[in-house]
Each structure stands twice: as C-alpha cells, then as structure tokens.
Amino acid sequence: MRLVLSVATLIAVGLAQRQASGTVLTASEIQEPHLMRRPAVVEGRSWLGLQVLEDGSRLEHVEVHWIGSVEFEDSVFTLSVEPRSPAFIVADVPQLSAGPAITVSRFEQGLTAGAPLNFVLGTRAYSVELSHTTPMMCDAAVNLSDGTVSQDLYFPDEALVSCDEPHFSVQWTGDLDGDGKLDLLATFSPKYSYYPRRLFLSTAAQDGDLVGLAAVFDGSAA
Numbered sequence: 001m002r003l004v005l006s007v008a009t010l011i012a013v014g015l016a017q018r019q020a021s022g023t024v025l026t027a028s029e030i031q032e033p034h035l036m037r038r039p040a041v042v043e044g045r046s047w048l049g050l051q052v053l054e055d056g057s058r059l060e061h062v063e064v065h066w067i068g069s070v071e072f073e074d075s076v077f078t079l080s081v082e083p084r085s086p087a088f089i090v091a092d093v094p095q096l097s098a099g100p101a102i103t104v105s106r107f108e109q110g111l112t113a114g115a116p117l118n119f120v121l122g123t124r125a126y127s128v129e130l131s132h133t134t135p136m137m138c139d140a141a142v143n144l145s146d147g148t149v150s151q152d153l154y155f156p157d158e159a160l161v162s163c164d165e166p167h168f169s170v171q172w173t174g175d176l177d178g179d180g181k182l183d184l185l186a187t188f189s190p191k192y193s194y195y196p197r198r199l200f201l202s203t204a205a206q207d208g209d210l211v212g213l214a215a216v217f218d219g220s221a222a
Contacts, residue, residue: 020093020199020204020213020214020215020216021092021093022090022091022092022093022199022214022215022216023040023045023090023091023092023215023216023217024088024089024090024185024197024198024199024215024216024217025040025042025079025088025089025090025197025217026087026088026171026185026197026217027085027086027087027088028195029079029197029217030079030081030085030086030088030089031085033076033077033078034076034077034078034079035074035075035076035077036074036075037075037077038066038077039217040217042064042065042066042079042091043064043065043066045064045091045092046061046091046092047061047062047063047064047081047089047090047091048060048061048062048089048090048091048093048096048097048098049061049062049081049084049085049086049087049088049089050086050087050088050089050090050101050103050172050176051084051086051087052086052087052103052106056100056101056102057100057101057102057103057174058098058099058100058101059096059097059098059099059100059101059176060086060098061098062081062082062083062086062089063080063081063082063083064079064080064081064089065079065080066078066079066080067079067080087103087106087172088171088172088185088199090199090214090215091215092215093199093201093214093215095176095177095201095203095204095214096176096177096201096214099178100178101174101175101176101178102121102174102175103172103173103174104119104120104121104173104174104175104182105119105170105172105173105174106172106174108169108170108171109169109170110167110168110169111128111129111130111142111168111169111170112130113130113131113132113137113140116128116129116130117129117170119173119182119184121173121174121175121180121181121182122180124146124147124181124182125146125147126144126145126146126173126182126210127144127145127147128142128143128144128153128170128184128186129142129143129145130142130168131143136163136166137163137166138156138163138166138190139156140154140155140156140166140168140190141154141155141156142154142155142168142186142188144184144200144210144211145210146182146210149208149209149210151209151210151211153186153188153198153200153211154168154188156190162190162191163190163191164190164191164192165191165192166189166190166191166192167187167189167192168186168187168188168189169186169187170184170185170186171185171186171187171197172184172185173185175202176201177201177202177203179202179203181202181203181210182202182210182211183199183200183201183202183211184199184200184211185197185198185199185200186198186200196216196217196218197215197216197217197218198213198215198216199213199214199215199216200212200213200214201214
C-alpha cells in the first residue's frame with residue numbers, strides 16, 4: 001500500500017487571483033491513505049462531489065469523513081465519501097450547487113512547453129500553455145487563453161522559492177457553475193513532492209479575466 005505524505009512546508013507560488021475560501025480534493029486525495037495526519041478539515045462542512053457518468057456529469061451532495069486506523073504502529077487516515085466516490089469534491093464554493101455539469105476532460109494531462117492543451121466547450125476553444133526559458137523550469141508560467149483573452153494562472157513569485165523538479169498538469173476541465181464557460185482543476189507546482197490543487201471557475205473571475213481561483217488544497221495539517 002502506498003502512503004501519501006502531505007508536505008508540511010507550504011511553498012510560495014505566484015497566483016494571479018486572491019486566496020480562495022473553498023477547498024477541493026481530487027481523486028488522489030480521496031483514494032490514497034494519508035500517514036500520521038488528516039491533511040484537511042472535512043467534518044461539519046457541506047460537500048459537493050462531481051460524478052462523471054455515461055449520461056452526463058452532475059454535482060451531488062456527498063457525506064465526507066476521515067477514517068483512522070493503525071498500521072505498523074503508524075496512524076493512517078483514509079477519506080470516506082458517500083454514497084459513491086466522485087472525480088473530486090468541493091466545499092465552501094458559493095458559485096456551485098447540486099445539479100447538472102459538463103465534463104470536457106476528466107483524466108490528468110501533463111503540461112509540456114510548446115505543446116498547449118486544447119479544450120472546446122460549446123463554440124469556444126481554450127488553450128492552457130506552459131512556458132519557460134530555463135532547463136530546470138524555475139521560471140515556468142502557465143497561461144489560459146480563449147483566443148481573445150489571455151490570463152496567467154501561474155507564474156514564479158518574485159520572492160525566493162524552492163524549485164526542484166516542477167510539475168504542471170490539468171486534472172479536469174468543463175463547466176461546473178453552469179454559465180457555459182470553461183472551468184478547470186489543475187496542479188501547478190515548483191517542487192516534485194508538492195501537489196497544490198487549484199479549482200478555477202469562470203464565475204469567480206475578476207474583471208478582464210477568464211477564471212478566478214475558487215477552491216484550493218495545499219496539504220496543510222488539520
């Protein structure tokens with residue numbers, strides 16, 4: 001059994017949006033056990049889970065709680081989500097409610113410089129592109145564009161950051177908030193062992209932007 005170790009030290013990353021109040025947990029956080037601690041508070045919160053079914057996608061209310069056990073003298077926590085395991089779960093995002101959703105892509109796709117990821121929602125085409133100028137990718141930036149508007153989703157902070165085998169990927173794209181515009185769940189990280197989840201919604205966008213940061217997960221202790 002593989003144990004996921006949450007990163008204790010938060011790494012400063014550049015994000016163009018204000019800090020989000022919501023929390024998002026992906027299938028990785030749901031399915032994998034967590035060693036020694038629960039990396040997020042889940043009890044006492046109203047959670048929505050995205051179900052991706054053959055006849056379409058839907059946000060549904062789910063019950064979420066931690067189950068603790070002891071294995072090899074270590075405390076192990078697993079996340080229980082009922083009635084069924086969703087693609088991801090979100091809490092405290094006012095733009096979202098139970099109901100139909102649209103999924104464009106649902107499997108993780110890695111970002112590579114010079115090879116943008118392209119997504120089509122309705123009549124609008126979007127691209128997510130990684131760029132960098134150094135082999136170590138410590139100056140990497142991620143941009144979202146609909147062909148008319150271009151927005152930076154990630155860029156290196158001006159302060160010193162820990163750059164060690166950065167990785168960038170998109171876990172899901174579609175329409176969660178029902179406005180016909182692209183939303184996305186992504187992981188943009190400067191360090192190999194750090195997996196900050198970011199849910200961007202079009203209805204959370206500030207003026208002139210395509211999306212805004214609506215929910216996060218940084219793996220901090222709970």
